[in-house]
Amino acid sequence: MKAVIPCAKKKDGMFPFSESKPTTLMPVMGKPIIDHLIESLESVGVDEFYIVANHKEDILREKFEDDGKINIVHQENLTGTGAALEACGNLDEDFFMVNGDVVVSERDLENLKRKFQQDGYKASLLAAGEDKPEKFGVLSITNDEVTALEEKPEEPDNSLVNTGIYIFKPDIIETLQEIDSEEKSVTDAVRKFAEEEAVNFELIEDYWLDIGTPKKLLKADRVKREFEINGKNIADSAEIHEGAEILGDGRIEDDAVVKSGAVLEDDVFIGEGAEIEPNTHVKNSTVSRGSVIQADSIQDCLLFEECITDSGASVENTVLGEESDVRSGSVIRESFIGARSYIEMNNSIRGVKFVPDARTDLSEISK
Secondary structure, eight states: OEEEEEOOSOOGGGTTGGGTSOGGGSEETTEEHHHHHHHHHHHTTOOEEEEEEOTTHHHHHHHHTTOTTEEEEEOOOOSOHHHHHHTTOOOOSOEEEOOTTEEEOHHHHHHHHHHHHHHOOSEEEEEEEOSOGGGSEEEEEETTEEEEEEESOSSOSSSEEEEEEEEEOTHHHHHHHHOOOSSOOHHHHHHHHHHTTOEEEEEOSSOEEEOOSHHHHHHHHHHHHHHHOOSEEEOTTOEEOTTOEEESOEEEOTTOEEOTTOEEESSEEEOTTOEEOTTOEEESOEEOTTOEEOOSEEESOEEOTTOEEOTTOEEESOEEOTTOEEOTTOEEESOEEOTTOEEOTTOEEESOEEOTTOBTTTTOOBO
16 A cells, blocks of 8 residues: 655745754654554555655655665645645555644544445545644535535534545546646545535544644654653663652663652653763753753653753753753743754743854844
């Protein structure tokens, strides 16, 4: 089975992190979103992938250049999701289509596949209940079939929405070609299938997050940890010093070091080669690979790769971009700090976004 993963568009809502990498390469629970997707799709039988790229395409090509099951497909026309699918050429067998900025559970993908294979429809989609359905495509359902799909209605008549996660028969390509529009959308083709009584659905059972803002990224990291970390999972090559405490569930990857006096609390993920220095308190957070953490407190945070925090620093409800450096005595709350930023000593920062390569001593701060 194949899978198409569209990743071509730059998501402006992901600033400042979209300046240094595509959304699909941003870490959730210490690993790029696309790696989670590929692993989950492989587990349900996918053995060939089409990653549709444009923004920061070179990074994706470099990452997957030696992986024979991955095809990087360039999408020149960014006008619609239909163009992403057409860029993949002739797909001659059933396939998944999952956007590259989505976090979804393996079990939900397995449930969707089972539903598709049992009922023999042309398309199956995952559906979810939403508090604000007017921001999504809203589904109308009759006898377990999707009978209509309305995009972002002002007054939705129910809260059941389309997640944009599908399995299609190859017929979808021909249906797309029949649509006379410069901005072809996969949703338009699904709507035509629905008119033919050819679409069914499966409800999300675990979780699905469409990541369009840094707040959603932070939430996705938290939800992923809550579902995936059960008990204390410590790699054989990780080093936990006597006097370190792990309170609650935690996952500690290869070659990570947790030193005496450090405290890890509540669904913590410590990435490969990361170091948690003495007397550091990390709570309900992800510390990605290669980071060195000496801060007094890291709470409800997502730290990208190779971050450094000095002693006396405190970071709360914040995302730190890769290779960021927070110096001693600084306090950061509810902020999004771009890649390679340098936060000078004794700063107090709240509710801001920093451009990549920002330095607080040079006032290179974005609103």
